[in-house]
């Protein structure tokens with residue numbers, strides 16, 4: 001039937017069909033046409049309200065629900081939709097009135113009480129500023145919307161000479177006070193990065209009334225998506241144009257200009273986003289916080305009015321799209337609220353360039369004024385720091401600390417006493433030293449005392465941007481040294497800071513801490529006497545008890561899981577050989593197998609040598625023994641040393657066996673032998689002698705879809721990464737690059753990973769391979785390693801869902817850690 005000839009009922013039914021199929025735009029089209037027959041139809045208005053609610057076009061939904069209510073046929077639905085629309089408009093009073101009426105008139109309505117309770121919660125938040133952060137956090141983690149009201153009681157927007165508009169406090173407030181809470185106008189979470197932000201969206205924007213189109217000028221997909229969502233929000237709720245267009249958009253735009261309804265001023269929106277969007281990861285380096293997992297980019301209207309100070313008196317944090325601003329100093333009535341648009345970690349010149357380039361202003365805050373007066377000294381400081389960075393770049397941690405300690409003395413001398421609290425370069429050196437000391441377990445004492453030293457140097461405001469992660473890392477160190485008391489002290493300090501900067505109470509802090517502290521200290525905090533503090537990672541089912549990156553020790557395949565059948569098979573297979581092992585040699589291999597206290601003799605060596613020449617169909621029991629022999633210092637030397645032993649020959653034979661013609665059980669054992677070879681120096685030397693080939697061959701084994709072979713190969717790979725990492729620390733970088741290239745090259749042929757243990761090993765191997773080397777990170781970035789890491793992770797964990805097991809969590813954490821490494 002032609003649509004033009006449809007009756008009212010047919011149009012209504014058609015609309016309902018579309019609604020059921022969740023095509024709300026389609027439904028609206030037919031409802032609107034039905035209205036041409038019956039312009040006052042309350043049923044149609046009520047249905048339209050429902051469709052508009054689904055489309056989040058709250059203002060129109062409200063007006064349709066009002067009309068439906070006037071018609072009066074089904075007041076229950078109309079009232080409910082009216083309340084929902086008011087809720088979407090964040091008009092809590094109105095929503096409360098409608099839900100109240102709904103409850104009163106229709107006490108049986110199943111939704112009324114829930115909606116009333118929710119609305120009352122929002123009203124309470126908007127008046128008291130009390131939020132259930134854990135609930136918000138859990139919603140966000142589950143990918144659900146974060147339901148929260150705005151709060152702005154203690155602040156006001158005013159004109160600030162020389163800065164345009166700004167925010168002041170309208171009363172005296174104490175440090176830690178919540179100054180505002182704001183629901184983002186538009187928001188994109190980092191977790192969504194893997195989503196395909198569709199390309200044809202630009203077209204939608206182009207079709208709209210506009211002045212000029214510049215869309216797509218930003219290359220960051222998150223920023224582009226934010227722009228898209230901002231425009232979408234405005235399109236759906238044009239009534240919000242006024243508050244959006246009132247934001248600062250640079251000197252070429254008059255924020256008071258009347259803009260016709262429905263006009264999407266793209267150029268202005270882009271400028272508004274440029275000047276006002278908040279991206280904590282980049283601006284405040286919040287990876288340094290234990291809450292660093294919550295990242296995103298958003299436009300928050302009220303916080304957009306806050307100006308910059310490099311030593312800000314407030315701090316921005318967010319849970320999903322709900323932004324919070326807390327005072328981090330006591331403030332007097334009328335004081336301007338400030339945020340640091342950029343970590344003050346950056347030196348003066350860098351900060352100024354950043355502000356000029358991205359925000360078009362010259363910062364005259366207290367820190368910048370001091371730095372400006374001190375500019376010559378700052379140049380000298382920069383030089384000292386840059387020299388130190390170059391000097392320590394590829395040095396082992398101990399040596400790096402030695403140089404840094406000297407620079408620290410030099411740096412101290414560049415500061416006069418009057419600059420006690422603002423010694424950014426001292427902080428930078430100390431942070432660098434903390435970073436180095438964290439790489440070496442034997443430097444734990446130094447690590448902790450450096451953190452303490454940093455604390456003395458940090459001024460109040462800096463504590464809130466820089467400190468918590470350092471406290472946590474010192475707490476972990478003490479915990480590892482079995483000093484739970486001191487560990488707890490540091491953890492308490494971290495809590496005190498998080499209490500101020502994000503209003504965390506102890507329960508929430510512990511909740512987040514137990515969930516995320518493992519990002520930086522995964523699997524390394526041992527149980528302490530205070531189990532509620534260091535609950536940490538429970539042992540996952542699959543025995544992934546440790547998953548550190550970079551790896552701390554070599555993996556090895558031990559005696560567990562071997563049965564006496566191996567020996568019986570050895571004896572049996574020996575009988576079938578043309579040149580069998582003699583009694584003494586058999587006995588010697590038995591000793592290796594039983595790990596009895598043996599001193600190596602010629603028979604141990606000759607037995608293995610002979611055995612390794614057996615055919616692939618009979619060789620497995622020999623390999624079982626050979627794997628164990630690799631763990632023995634002397635046998636490892638005999639078979640692996642390049643200079644004194646048969647290293648070259650052994651590696652060649654092992655490599656030759658890693659072809660597809662070799663039966664899988666043998667290849668598994670070869671991978672295990674390669675893994676175990678790393679147990680001693682000669683074995684490491686052997687593996688180092690031809691990294692590239694070994695890495696390629698191991699990666700090929702991962703292409704076989706079987707857990708045992710994948711696990712053996714990834715374990716060997718992880719060991720190789722650790723060898724390379726250690727050599728890199730000692731100044732050698734070339735083989736690492738070659739190995740990485742080989743890994744990337746082979747990675748594309750890996751279809752699937754069979755077990756979560758393998759995923760963990762592989763991620764650890766990759767993380768260790770990249771650790772701390774900018775050139776490797778560059779290769780990874782451009783070589784597409786991120787995609788590979790993402791694929792490994794996605795095979796096990798839905799990135800947007802809550803991990804179901806500890807093992808899932810470890811995979812996710814490793815993935816995040818590697819991504820952070822690559823994307824930083």
Ligand SMILES: C[S@@+](CC[C@H](N)C(=O)[O-])C[C@H]1O[C@@H](n2cnc3c(N)ncnc32)[C@H](O)[C@@H]1O
Nearest residue numbers: 163164165248275276304305306307308359361
């Ligand atoms: C996020 S907005 C802040 C609110 C803005 N002042 C307004 O009028 O809406 C950022 C812009 O504010 C101005 N601004 C921020 N901090 C400033 C400061 N410390 N000194 C001068 N201007 C500043 C710059 O123009 C910057 O691009």
